[in-house]
Amino acid sequence: MVQYSNELDKAFGAVSDPTRRGILERLGRGPASISDLAGAFEMTLTGIKKHVQVLEGAGLVLTEKVGRVRTCRVGPRRLADEAMWINQYQEMLEARFNRLEAFLEHTKGKSP
Amino acid sequence: MVQYSNELDKAFGAVSDPTRRGILERLGRGPASISDLAGAFEMTLTGIKKHVQVLEGAGLVLTEKVGRVRTCRVGPRRLADEAMWINQYQEMLEARFNRLEAFLEHTKGKSP
Numbered sequence: 617m618v619q620y621s622n623e624l625d626k627a628f629g630a631v632s633d634p635t636r637r638g639i640l641e642r643l644g645r646g647p648a649s650i651s652d653l654a655g656a657f658e659m660t661l662t663g664i665k666k667h668v669q670v671l672e673g674a675g676l677v678l679t680e681k682v683g684r685v686r687t688c689r690v691g692p693r694r695l696a697d698e699a700m701w702i703n704q705y706q707e708m709l710e711a712r713f714n715r716l717e718a719f720l721e722h723t724k725g726k727s728p
Numbered sequence: 729m730v731q732y733s734n735e736l737d738k739a740f741g742a743v744s745d746p747t748r749r750g751i752l753e754r755l756g757r758g759p760a761s762i763s764d765l766a767g768a769f770e771m772t773l774t775g776i777k778k779h780v781q782v783l784e785g786a787g788l789v790l791t792e793k794v795g796r797v798r799t800c801r802v803g804p805r806r807l808a809d810e811a812m813w814i815n816q817y818q819e820m821l822e823a824r825f826n827r828l829e830a831f832l833e834h835t836k837g838k839s840p
Contacts, residue, residue, distance in 0.1 A: 621746045621749075624743075625745065625746060628740050628744035629741070629744035631736075632736075632737050632740035632741035633737065634733045634736075634737060637736070640817060641817065641820070644817060644820040644821050644824065645820070690821060694817075695814045695817060695818065698814060699811065699814045699818070701749070702743075702807045702811045702814070703811065705753065705756060705806075706806055706808075706811070708753070708756040708757070709806060712756065712757065712758070
């Protein structure tokens, strides 16, 4: 089950911050410049740049600088592996609880 | 879309580490003591305790100390909100790409 470990680390780390989740949600509606994001999140350019770098490092955001403007857009990674990891974890728990339930049913059937 | 912000922060942060994901996968198969986990992950008791505390703080693990043994099991939170956040983000991207595609189709139809 442990796959793409470094990518999972980076992506889960990236979305563990409310501003970074907010930036992803904002970019999900369309590209935005660093200044746009700084305005939207009432944060300094430096603060926003740091968050964008973390998202970029995880492949969740792409940026391109043209002249003095750096435009950000959603990147190639779409949290698919992260969703899959959570899904497999939940299925594992469900399977175990189903086995426990079946065992309890079986035990109940045997009680006097 | 931004809901349960603090819980999302803690849970995403908790699963951003490969050992902590490994501990969840291990506990998904059944309870284990801190010593069991230290053995399984070839880590000191102190190291494992720190990871378990992070998972416990996020509600992903529960621990109970009986005598000298602290037993760990999966907690009440099952990453459901985290899966939902990722899902909503992916749906948002998909909806936007569908709109872009429809727009391009429409534009193509109008070209000479």
